[in-house]
Amino acid sequence: MHHMERNSGILNPEETYSAEERRSRQEGFLRDLVAGSYGSNTPLKAVMDAAGLKPADISCIEDLQKIPVTKKTDLARAQKANPPFGGFLTVPPSQLLRIHQSPGPIYDPVGRVPDYWKWKTALYSVGFRPGDLVVNTFAYHLTPAGHMFEEGMSELGGTVIPTGVGNTDTQVEIMKNLPVTGYIGTPSFLMAILKKAESMQVDVKKDFSLEVAFLLAEMLPESMRKRFLDDYGITGRQAYGTADVGCVSYECPETNGMHIHYDAIVEIVDPGTGKALPNGEPGEVVVTRNNQIYPLVRFGTGDLSSIEEGLCPCGRTAPRLTRIMGRVDQLTKVKGMFVHPSQVQKVVDSHLEIAKGRLVVDRAGDQDVMTLEVELKSPAGEAFIGGVEQTLRDAVKLKGSVKIVETGTIKEDGKIIEDLRKWD
Ligand SMILES: [Zn+2]
Secondary structure (H helix, E strand, O other): OOOOOOOOOOOOHHHHOOHHHHHHHHHHHHHHHHHHHHHOOOHHHHHHHHOOOOHHHOOOHHHHHHOOOEEHHHHHHHHHHOOOOOOOOOOOHHHEEEEEEEOOOEEEEEEOOOOOOOOHHHHHHOOOOOOOEEEEOOOOOOOOHHHHHHHHHHHHOOEEEOOOOOOHHHHHHHHHHOOOOEEEEOHHHHHHHHHHHHHOOOOHHHHOOOOEEEEOOOOOOHHHHHHHHHHHOOEEEEEEEEOOOEEEEEOOOOOOOEEEOOOEEEEEEOOOOOOEOOOOOOEEEEEEEOOOOOOOOOEEEEEEEOEEOOOOOOOOOOOEEOOOOEEOOOOEEEOOEEEOHHHHHHHHHOOOOEEEEEEEEEEEOOEEEEEEEEEEOOOOOOOHHHHHHHHHHHHHOOOOEEEEOOOOOOOOOOOOEEEOOOOO
16 A cells, blocks of 8 residues: 655645735636626626626625625526526536536536536645545535536546445445545545444455545534544545535645635625625625636525634645534535425425424434424324325435424424534
């Protein structure tokens, strides 16, 4: 087994720009995005017209405040009114490489350009190198995650095994039989693979070649990161992005926050007013990504975080996002998948015996578990629990259990999803 140097080196010169150089570059692509959106008559033009703005009025980062935040729900509504992309696409659809669908539903176009989602820089920063053999455990169908990292690794010069999600036995076999050095996926799934390997009498440190893990889509507790390293010799690092805008930020070897990608302008805003907050204050992550094909100016991710400035010993100069602290709405991520309150409500509404329901998300060991607690208004038959579990599974595409609770147990606080997970 060969060991690569994974903790030094910076891939792109833009990552070490001075604050002035970074601002100048960002304002350059911001002006192009606004001019392109305006010229292509995207929904941004209507917004600007209504506010009496011309492209020349948006020339610096502070001018972004003049434009309202486009939320995920706005995007879904625009796409429904004007399918498939709500008028945001600036190229003919024939120039697209693929179209994905993510929950919402939202259609995500992929331009015919290398590494469209721009994960290459992040993969290098967390320690992936040309020559790595990587299992990519994100799904390859419909949602964009699998292809996002596939393309990033391909541009970096690595080799990918598209294992997709699930099939833990097969994942273990592959890692035992092939010199797999990298893992891409959720932290809990990596832990599940490692536990499964142990149950199959595999000595992970001896029989696997795994050195580095790119962990996304769910929280990484520091205690879990430490176990990956201490118990299995695997360096686990995080990054953050969305299906709409791709890579937003990524860790470096210092693991003191996630450097913001040089092709993203990130603001932290008050979710109520859309106004930018000072650095250090928590708020909604709003992203303007340098993507002329599908320009989303001030896209509200719905994720909560804060920005930290100050020098990082790694040499990268970009400000850093601290950890993602949750969601603005109650949209919750379970096992890396979004679960929306409306999906839970639908389950509750489709069984007449249920008076009230609440989805409780918690942790059991290293896995997310969800339980739908229900109060009844009429007696339930024998098949009730199984029937509701099936409806829940159909609605959110995840397995959960159903528990009947006494009337009055579910709090009257308007929350339909209760997240009890702790991340320390
Ligand atoms: Zn750094």
